[in-house]
Amino acid sequence: MTFKTFTKELTFKTKKRVEIVDITSQVEQAVEDSGIQEGIMLVNPMHITASVMVQDHESGLWKDIIRVLSELVPYDESSETYKHHLSGEDNADSHIKRQLCGRSVSMAITNGKIHAGPWEAIQYFEFDGKRKKRVLIKIIGM
Template identity: 40%
Template sequence: MVVFTGYLDFDTKGDTDIIDVTSPVTGIVASSGIKDGIVLVFAPGSTAAITTIEYEPGLVFDLREALERLVPGDMYYKHHERWHDGNGHSHIRASLIGQSRSFPVVNGDIMLGTWQQIIFIDLDNRPRSRRVLVQVCGETV
């Protein structure tokens, strides 16, 4: 088995910035030479998340609105007493969504649905520089 690791580095706007990372993840899978296996997409940090959606403006808006309804940013969170940074909601949202997703790789392609894209969500309340780890494991033949 071969393991190949790549990284995506980018700046975000914060405040539930939703970024389509499908194309660069696909590029890393192609660079790996792995034909059959699995790709892990992992966002280090407790205020970031990885998931999938149909990446189109209406759904991006709807996802932001749904997260605000589920975990409002303007509520009191006990976490604020610790660091006074006002991002308690960011941590809760990230823990509900999760920091990683794995996808099958078959014949060198990530198995995604027709309208399914891999997204990174910066849930912190301020802009950040982020790094996403992409690790591909499998066979090259």
């Protein structure tokens, strides 16, 4: 067998500043399109105010995650709260939320499918949305 790589970018624009988007089906399609049967996949947001995570696809849980993150790191335009805002930006909370949630996920590909648990879904967590964003899918294997 020959070692292969496959790259795909997802592009979308969230309707809200903070939003969770399930991208599992698009990632599964990328795995299928890659033709790779055994390997590793990276799913990575191309923006520093977003995260990709593996989580249950359940709207109540999503609301809980957003609520807890908002309580821990509230949105506030004041430079008294966030020194980053002295640069002219107003999204310091989004950068911090990304640090708390992590950047990307890597998962195994087995028999041409994402090797995931029964409740695992891949989600894009947007913390500074309402504009065009990208997610990289990189798959390597055989």
